[in-house]
Amino acid sequence: MRLPRPRPEVSLLLAMVVFALLLLSRVSPPACPAPERSSEPQEVPTWPPDPPRADPAPCQANLSVASHPDFAALPTHVRDFLLYRHCRDFPLLREPRATKCAQPVFLLLAIKSSPANYGRRQVLRNTWARERQVRGAPLRRLFLVGSDRDPLQARKLNRLLELEARAHGDILQWDFHDSFFNLTLKQVLFLEWQRTRCPNASFVLNGDDDVFAHTDNMVTYLQDRDPDRHLFVGHLIQNVGPIRVPWSKYFVPTLVSADEHYPPYCGGGGFLLSRFTAAALSHAARVLPVFPIDDVFLGMCLRQQGLAPASHNGVRTAGVQAPSPRLSSFDPCFYQSLLLVHRFLPYETLLMWDALSQPQVACGKKGRVY
Numbered sequence: 158m159r160l161p162r163p164r165p166e167v168s169l170l171l172a173m174v175v176f177a178l179l180l181l182s183r184v185s186p187p188a189c190p191a192p193e194r195s196s197e198p199q200e201v202p203t204w205p206p207d208p209p210r211a212d213p214a215p216c217q218a219n220l221s222v223a224s225h226p227d228f229a230a231l232p233t234h235v236r237d238f239l240l241y242r243h244c245r246d247f248p249l250l251r252e253p254r255a256t257k258c259a260q261p262v263f264l265l266l267a268i269k270s271s272p273a274n275y276g277r278r279q280v281l282r283n284t285w286a287r288e289r290q291v292r293g294a295p296l297r298r299l300f301l302v303g304s305d306r307d308p309l310q311a312r313k314l315n316r317l318l319e320l321e322a323r324a325h326g327d328i329l330q331w332d333f334h335d336s337f338f339n340l341t342l343k344q345v346l347f348l349e350w351q352r353t354r355c356p357n358a359s360f361v362l363n364g365d366d367d368v369f370a371h372t373d374n375m376v377t378y379l380q381d382r383d384p385d386r387h388l389f390v391g392h393l394i395q396n397v398g399p400i401r402v403p404w405s406k407y408f409v410p411t412l413v414s415a416d417e418h419y420p421p422y423c424g425g426g427g428f429l430l431s432r433f434t435a436a437a438l439s440h441a442a443r444v445l446p447v448f449p450i451d452d453v454f455l456g457m458c459l460r461q462q463g464l465a466p467a468s469h470n471g472v473r474t475a476g477v478q479a480p481s482p483r484l485s486s487f488d489p490c491f492y493q494s495l496l497l498v499h500r501f502l503p504y505e506t507l508l509m510w511d512a513l514s515q516p517q518v519a520c521g522k523k524g525r526v527y
């Protein structure tokens with residue numbers, strides 16, 4: 158008897174089983190999915206920008222002031238200021254790409270912002286601080302930020318600022334505590350940065366992130382000016398001096414400054430300056446001792462250079478008084494003739510920007526203030 162030949166289907170099945178077994182023996186148990194690798198360096202090889210910098214050594218406190226009999230009773234932030242007053246070099250953590258200032262810049266918007274003020278920055282990016290051309294004049298935007306005092310918070314916020322820098326290229330950040338009494342440091346470091354990295358910007362708007370700036374009107378105003386002559390305008394403040402009451406935000410004890418008078422200065426909410434004046438201020442800032450209130454310090458720098466600040470009626474850093482009881486102070490008809498108003502909530506900024514962007518805001522007589 159012949160052995161029956163295996164049927165073709167059976168041999169096929171057998172072959173498949175053997176093949177499957179072979180395959181299985183080679184397949185290793187499923188591994189944990191590999192963590193998604195951040196592909197940052199590959200994707201953006203030129204970021205952060207190139208320059209190899211030698212970071213300054215951490216600045217040591219000057220303890221000699223601590224032996225002064227008045228020192229111990231001063232508020233913490235004032236003591237902090239005195240101990241670190243001489244420190245002026247801080248590592249630059251982030252700066253925009255060199256392309257920011259590669260093309261001519263007519264108006265550089267340099268806006269002081271604290272690390273956590275993400276919402277304010279986002280609104281400004283979409284409203285008055287949008288990078289654009291106004292009647293042919295290019296506007297560029299920069300946020301000036303320090304670092305959070307709390308190290309854990311700083312790590313988180315630095316990550317946020319890194320994301321913002323990537324998405325918008327508008328973050329200029331240094332490694333110092335972002336505090337009210339360090340605003341002068343921010344101002345001085347910005348002037349220094351601008352002197353070397355963006356010296357050809359014709360004009361600068363320096364201000365806070367809680368103002369409404371009518372950047373179109375600013376261009377109109379500035380287009381008649383010469384960037385190589387002195388210009389420093391804003392809300393002019395004169396004949397005032399240091400506040401000596403310790404609970405005030407602006408308290409300046411005699412240990413910081415014994416002078417009872419401030420030179421004329423412009424309110425720090427927002428002011429305009431030419432590149433000529435920016436260079437002069439940057440020079441003065443290197444020779445004068447740092448004064449903790451940033452706008453007053455700029456008044457001191459102007460005086461040191463033999464220059465004076467000027468008043469512009471369209472800059473209202475002390476808030477606005479509606480011109481008549483029939484106009485609410487939020488009326489776009491009122492704002493369409495102003496340059497800058499302090500202070501706005503983010504949603505108000507969006508509303509005002511939208512109202513002013515309507516093709517015709519129907520207003521009666523326009524009380525132009527510039």
Ligand SMILES: *[C@@H]1O[C@H](CO)[C@@H](O)[C@H](O)[C@H]1NC(C)=O
Nearest residue numbers: 219220221222223242243244
């Ligand atoms: C430290 O402070 C004293 C006075 O408080 C001053 O004379 C000295 O120059 C300061 N030193 C530095 C390095 O700033």
Ligand SMILES: *[C@@H]1O[C@H](CO)[C@@H](O)[C@H](O)[C@H]1NC(C)=O
Nearest residue numbers: 237238241333334336338339
């Ligand atoms: C300013 O920043 C420096 C560096 O982070 C810090 O040592 C100093 O305490 C800060 N000063 C104030 C007044 O916050």
Ligand SMILES: *[C@@H]1O[C@H](CO)[C@@H](O)[C@H](O)[C@H]1NC(C)=O
Nearest residue numbers: 258259260353354355356357
């Ligand atoms: C600024 O302008 C001058 C000439 O006007 C030019 O020589 C210089 O390269 C410019 N600097 C920058 C940083 O663009």
